[in-house]
Amino acid sequence: MPAQPLEAVIFDVDGTLFDSERDGHRVAFNLAFTAMGLPDRWDVATYGRLVKITGGVQRLTRWFEASGHSVADAGRLAIETHRRKTTFIQDIVASGAIQPRKGAPELVHAIRAAGVPVHVATTGTRAWVEPLLASAFGGCFDVVMTGTEVADLKPSPLVYREVLLRAGCDPARTVAIEDSANGLISATGAGLRCILARNDYTREDATAGAIIVTDELYGPEVRTWFEHRLTMPGRSCG
Ligand SMILES: [Mg+2]
Structure with a gap:
């Protein structure tokens, strides 16, 4: 049949x-960390573990909490970092890199x-x-x-x-x-x-x-x- x-x-x-993950989103998250004056960086292997967490804000929140920030600080930092990351990923998309x-x-x-x-x-x-x-x-x-x-x-x-x-x-x-x-x-x-x-x-x-x-x-x-x-x-x- x-x-x-x-x-x-x-x-x-x-x-x-x-x-889009390794050379797009990962790079944009790292640019956002730098723009925020934060020491955090995600290498390829680290990002490979974090990518299992869906949603950029959720991924960042879990990362900041695991890095020793209070829940309130982690949430605030995640939202601001993600806002900047969104701008960077838009630039990366516009550049044709993905x-x-x-x-x-x-x-x-x-x-x-x-x-x-x-x-x-x-x-x-x-x-x-x-x-x-x-x-x-x-x-x-x-x-x-x-x-x-x-x-x-x-x-x-x-x-x-x-x-x-x-x-x-x-x-x-x-x-x-x-x-x-x-x-x-x-x-x-x-x-x-x-x-x-x-x-x-x-x-x-x-x-x-x-x-x-x-x-x-x-x-x-x-x-x-x-x-x-x-x-x-x-x-x-x-
Ligand atoms: Mg997918």
Whole structure:
């Protein structure tokens, strides 16, 4: 029996559509520490541990608390550091330093060319998410939900539920693409199937519930899966 055609595909941003963590967000956090006159710095390995905490403010709060600041001080420092970090990441995005993940443009194009809409569910901040998406994908994405609009970040399923609601699509005929365990839990919690395309920072993440686990975003397994479910002739991405 042929596979049921897809109604929509929902993408995560950080680590899925873009290689944005190590050379984007990490650098922006370090610039923010410097601008604040703080001694803190996150090297690649340290950031690899911290990236499991979703949300920049939450990541910073936990870091400052673990560094010996009082809860009140940690919260205040986190909010101010994150405000500056958002400005730095906007500058980094504008500089073109953050590139799409290998295979991401081809995968998005193949889905759009079959007439299937693509959406975004991220817990990143809208101020940098929108220009980042525009830099590599133009106006490809129909519904873009970010951490600026939703109260609970991944692994809560809220951001995926909001995309499904706004796009009006059936979760049984939609698939999510994620790079991390937090994202996988979020997507499956919203009733979605999820392809887990892990990267260097998420290679050891738990995979329970993923329909495909791969290190390649658009490798042979993912390509074949989509070929069986993208059947409509269609439009191309403008
Ligand atoms: Mg991610």
